[in-house]
Amino acid sequence: MMRGLLAFAALFVAVFGKDTFEGHQVFRIVAKNDVQLSLIKNMENMVHFELDFWREVTDLATPVDVRVPFHTLSSFKTYLEIQDIDYSIMIEDLQVMLDEELEEMESAARAAKPRDTDSFDYSTYHTISEIYSFQDMLVAENPNLVSKVVIGQSYQDRPLNVLKFSTGGSNRPAIWIDTGIHSREWVTQASGTWFAKKIVNDYGRDAALTTILDNMDIFLEIVTNPDGFSYTHTNNRMWRKTRKPNSGSSCVGVDPNRNWDAGFGGAGASGNPCSEVYRGPKAHSEPEVKSIVDFVKAHGNIKAFISIHAYSQMLLYPYGYTRTPAADQRELDTLAKKAITDLASLYRTRYRYGSIINTIYQASGGTIDWTYNQGIKYSYTFELRDTGRYGFILPANQIIPTAQETWLALMAIMDHTFKNPY
Amino acid sequence: MTNEELNPIHYPAQRAAKVVLHYLNSRCGSPYKLFELQTVYRVNAEDVADSGRKYRMEISVKEMFGNTVEKCSAEVLFPRGEQQGSPKVQTSCEELLKINTKSQEEALYQQYKTRHSLLSAQNLPDSYGHIEPDMTPFWCLGALASSFVMLAESTEETLYNMAQVTNITQLATEDDRLKFDYHILLHDVVSQEIIPWNLLITWSPPEGVKVLQMKQLPPHQKLL
Numbered sequence: 021m022m023r024g025l026l027a028f029a030a031l032f033v034a035v036f037g038k039d040t041f042e043g044h045q046v047f048r049i050v051a052k053n054d055v056q057l058s059l060i061k062n063m064e065n066m067v068h069f070e071l072d073f074w075r076e077v078t079d080l081a082t083p084v085d086v087r088v089p090f091h092t093l094s095s096f097k098t099y100l101e102i103q104d105i106d107y108s109i110m111i112e113d114l115q116v117m118l119d120e121e122l123e124e125m126e127s128a129a130r131a132a133k134p135r136d137t138d139s140f141d142y143s144t145y146h147t148i149s150e151i152y153s154f155q156d157m158l159v160a161e162n163p164n165l166v167s168k169v170v171i172g173q174s175y176q177d178r179p180l181n182v183l184k185f186s187t188g189g190s191n192r193p194a195i196w197i198d199t200g201i202h203s204r205e206w207v208t209q210a211s212g213t214w215f216a217k218k219i220v221n222d223y224g225r226d227a228a229l230t231t232i233l234d235n236m237d238i239f240l241e242i243v244t245n246p247d248g249f250s251y252t253h254t255n256n257r258m259w260r261k262t263r264k265p266n267s268g269s270s271c272v273g274v275d276p277n278r279n280w281d282a283g284f285g286g287a288g289a290s291g292n293p294c295s296e297v298y299r300g301p302k303a304h305s306e307p308e309v310k311s312i313v314d315f316v317k318a319h320g321n322i323k324a325f326i327s328i329h330a331y332s333q334m335l336l337y338p339y340g341y342t343r344t345p346a347a348d349q350r351e352l353d354t355l356a357k358k359a360i361t362d363l364a365s366l367y368r369t370r371y372r373y374g375s376i377i378n379t380i381y382q383a384s385g386g387t388i389d390w391t392y393n394q395g396i397k398y399s400y401t402f403e404l405r406d407t408g409r410y411g412f413i414l415p416a417n418q419i420i421p422t423a424q425e426t427w428l429a430l431m432a433i434m435d436h437t438f439k440n441p442y
Numbered sequence: 443m444t445n446e447e448l449n450p451i452h453y454p455a456q457r458a459a460k461v462v463l464h465y466l467n468s469r470c471g472s473p474y475k476l477f478e479l480q481t482v483y484r485v486n487a488e489d490v491a492d493s494g495r496k497y498r499m500e501i502s503v504k505e506m507f508g509n510t511v512e513k514c515s516a517e518v519l520f521p522r523g524e525q526q527g528s529p530k531v532q533t534s535c536e537e538l539l540k541i542n543t544k545s546q547e548e549a550l551y552q553q554y555k556t557r558h559s560l561l562s563a564q565n566l567p568d569s570y571g572h573i574e575p576d577m578t579p580f581w582c583l584g585a586l587a588s589s590f591v592m593l594a595e596s597t598e599e600t601l602y603n604m605a606q607v608t609n610i611t612q613l614a615t616e617d618d619r620l621k622f623d624y625h626i627l628l629h630d631v632v633s634q635e636i637i638p639w640n641l642l643i644t645w646s647p648p649e650g651v652k653v654l655q656m657k658q659l660p661p662h663q664k665l666l
Contacts, residue, residue, distance in 0.1 A: 145570050256662065257569045258605065258627065258636045275634075294661075296634035332631065370481070372451045380453055381632050408603030409478060409506065411629055415571035 041118060043090030046074065046111035048083045049100070056105055060084055069096050087114065137161060142214050142423070144416050145206050148178070148250050151213060151243055155181055162220050169239070172311030175264040178246040180311050185219050185238040193441065194237040195324040195434050196316070201276050201308075201387070202260045203248030205330040207404050207414045207422050212242035212328070214423035215430070228431060232438050236323070245276055245308055258412065262306050266293035274300035277329075279309045282389035283341025288382035299385050312387075316394065324398035324437040325391040326430065331411050332380065332403035333371045335360050335429065338392040340376030340383035348397050349375070355436050356400070359429035366425040369405065376401065398437045402426065448485040448497075454598065455485035457632075458497035461596045462516040465531035466503065466538075467589035472650065473550060473579035474543035476506045476586070483513075494522040495598065505538050512538045520598050528594045547647040550579055554612070554620055561612035561622075580622075581607055583651065587641045588626050590653045601631040608638070619644035619652075627662075638662055 051057040061077040063069065069092045075085040088096050100107050111117055134140040137158050146154070159166045165185060172180045186192065199212030219238060222229040232238075243249050247263035261273030271294035278289035281303035289299035304310045316322055337352040339345075346352060356373040363371055376383055380403070388399040405414055405422045414422070448455045459482045466477045480502040487497050497518045504511045514535035521527050554561065566581040567573045573581050584607035592602040609625040624641040638659040644652045 252569075258629075258662065260634060296636075372456075374451060378449070378452045407478070408629075408631075410567060410571055411603050411605050413567045413569060413571045413606060415567065418571070 041087075041114035043093075044087055044111075044114040045090075045093060045109050046085060046087050046114060047096075047100075047107045048085055048110045049105060049107045050083050051077075051080055052104075052106065054080070056103070059103055060105065068092070069099075071096070085110065137217055137220075140213075140217070142210070142217065143420050145210055145419070146213070147253055148243055148246055151209065152179075152181065154213060155183060155216070155242070158183065158216055158220060165220060165223060165233075166216075171241075171315045172307055174245070174247045174308055175262055175306070176247045176250075178250070180241065180246070180308065181243070182239050182241045182315070183216055185223075185233060185240070187223075187233050189237075191319070191321055192235065192237045193321050193323045194239055194319065195232075195326070195437060196239045196241075196322050197326045197328065197430065198241040198244045198312070198387075199328045200242060200249055201244040201327060202329055203245045203252045204258050204260050204412045205404075206252070206412065207330045207419060208328045209242055209249065210416075210419045211404065211423040211426055212240060214420065215427060216240055216242065218423075218427055228435055232434050236434075236438055238434075239322075241312070244312075247308075248273070260296050261298065262308055264306060266298075266301075269293040271298075274298055274306050276306055276309050277327075277387055278383065278385040279303065279306050280313075280385050280387050280390035282386060282393055283339075283384035286341055286384040288341055288377075288384035297383075303385065313390075316391065316396075322391075322396050323442070324400075324433060325388060325396045326398075326400050326402065326433060327387045328402045328404065328426075330404040330414070331406055331408065333369065333405060333407050334379055334403040335363075335371055335373040336376045336379055336388075336401045336403070337373075338375065338389045338399055340381075340386040340389050343377055345375065346392060352398070352400075355398070355433060358436075359400075359432040362428040362432045363425045366428060367421055369425055371429075397442060398433060400433060402429070445486065445488040448487055450482040450485050450499075453601075454487070455482050455497070455499065457596075457598060457601050458485065458487075458518045458520075459499055459501050459516075460601055461518045461529050461593065462499070462501065462531055462533055463503065464589045464593035464596060464602070466533060466535060467586050468593055468651070470539045471582070471586040471589065472543045472547055473582045473586075473645070474507060474546045475541055476582050477503050477538065478506055480504045480511055489522075490519070492524070494520045494525055496520075503535055503538060505541055508541060510538060510541065512536075514538075529596055531593070544647060546579075551620065551647050560614065561610060563610045564608060566607040566610075580610055583622070583643070583645060584610070584624050584626055586651045587624055587643045587653060588628060588639070590651075591626075591639050591641070591656055592628060594656075595628075599632055603629050603631070605629040605636060615644070619646040619649065625659075636662060 049060055051060055070089050072087040077084050140154055159168050167184045169182045169184050170179045171182050199208035223233050224230055248259050251259045251263055261275050263273055265272050275297045278297050278299040284303040290297045304313050335356045360371040360373050388401050392399040459479055463477055463479050483500040485497055485499040490496050500515050502511050502513045512535055514533055516533040519530040563577055566577055585604050588604040605627040607626050611623040613621040615621045621644050626639050628637045640657045640659055641653055642655040
């Protein structure tokens with residue numbers, strides 16, 4: 021403990037004095053008698069050794085600790101040996117020890133459970149249990165604004181948690197946002213966590229968001245595919261689909277973004293269980309999808325539905341399964357343009373926008389094709405950063421910038437939805 | 443001989459443009475020089491009898507480490523029908539290719555030529571997107587090597603990126619080059635598949651990257 025404190029003091033000096041202690045050693049010196057004790061005391065005056073006494077001479081019973089710089093080590097040892105003064109090396113290389121200690125402290129800080137959502141680290145990727153704890157903390161801290169709705173269970177019985185942001189009313193028109201439906205797209209769950217906190221922070225402070233929440237509800241599902249997400253932490257970072265086994269196949273999982281009842285069975289998805297875009301045995305076969313379908317139908321008053329993916333830097337609207345333009349194509353296109361212009365205003369991140377089938381590829385059984393066909397006009401899909409440099413494994417230092425810029429686009433969509441009731 | 447002006451934002455133009463980048467990286471990249479697509483301005487596509495489909499385009503290309511951007515024209519010919527093989531690419535990008543990274547390359551080369559132990563590394567980046575700074579040139583080398591594969595494998599129905607370098611093993615050599623066994627994961631945006639490849643490469647500052655062998659590996663466990 022003492023050594024730790026002394027080391028910390030040295031570190032403090034090092035950080036502010038910009039010293040380095042590479043190769044420095046810390047000696048523990050034991051005087052055998054009073055003569056030696058005087059000799060050791062006298063060493064304080066031997067400036068050529070450049071000694072730094074950590075524990076100074078007191079009495080015969082107490083050892084003396086001294087830091088010796090690298091370049092005087094050899095002459096100092098010789099001096100001690102000539103005087104027949106006993107010593108041992110407590111620290112072989114002070115800089116190495118300081119570096120290790122700093123690493124430990126940082127690692128402990130990282131691993132420490134946040135006490136509240138203010139001390140939660142938004143700039144790092146989290147596990148499912150950390151995100152679920154975050155959700156509970158956010159609700160506990162904001163009981164009048166946030167509640168948790170469990171809309172179902174995943175295949176492996178994990179709860180499907182949705183945060184409801186509401187200032188009251190009864191079944192108000194609502195906005196739905198989901199992240200993490202494809203589990204390997206980690207920047208999306210991380211952004212969803214940031215969005216949750218952002219909403220709570222901005223209510224009562226940001227005029228636009230406050231007006232929206234005074235009149236509408238926001239539903240946010242952060243970990244939309246929890247089984248897949250857990251699997252990306254434990255087994256395979258590149259896992260995309262659900263984790264439901266497929267009968268008659270050794271391949272696991274269904275693509276939850278090909279499992280919706282919109283153009284289901286058509287081109288733009290696969291019938292092969294081993295495919296990353298396997299549509300599943302039937303529409304809504306996956307509980308992760310069915311739960312949202314049931315929720316949306318039961319609610320009946322959702323006015324905007326935004327499903328968030330990564331990567332490619334795109335903002336997309338229906339359709340994916342057909343080239344027939346959506347009836348509201350012009351309005352959706354104009355709004356998309358506004359949203360990505362707002363997004364780019366922050367860090368100049370460039371997004372492309374358009375219908376799914378034109379901009380990225382034909383895809384059948386997709387989420388927002390279904391929601392649009394249910395009458396939810398403002399149905400959009402995002403593909404967040406980047407464009408392929410790091411792809412799914414986006415550096416954590418891009419989480420917050422990504423979330424911040426995406427939020428501007430989300431606000432554009434939510435604001436337009438609020439101002440254009442239908 | 444249909445000839446049409448494509449929407450540069452839509453995927454056919456974007457897929458063709460990406461191929462140009464695979465070509466540039468395989469030919470002109472270095473451990474300190476890697477190119478990415480910035481913008482597609484104009485694309486014209488034409489069927490060429492007995493050859494395939496030729497895309498002529500105006501694009502801008504960015505060098506990733508120095509952030510310089512150059513506007514270039516390029517042509518990509520995708521073979522069709524009877525024709526087999528990789529797309530054929532031509533570009534006019536000149537300025538970016540002149541970027542000089544020789545001194546950094548020499549320093550890297552000397553460091554690894556004289557080291558006693560052979561390099562061994564995994565997961566660049568790691569799950570959290572992190573790469574140790576002194577490993578970045580080896581991630582970059584992996585991206586260059588991957589570009590050979592991505593160029594060879596590209597069609598109008600694919601859009602490849604390197605997803606991750608999963609393993610690098612340096613091998614001893616008798617000659618002047620450094621030699622590495624790379625395991626990489628490619629991601630095809632169109633099929634969404636992750637495709638593992640094994641590449642045996644050499645590198646030296648005068649010669650650049652040479653791919654000795656490349657082999658597609660069985661898909662990563664879709665099971666368990």
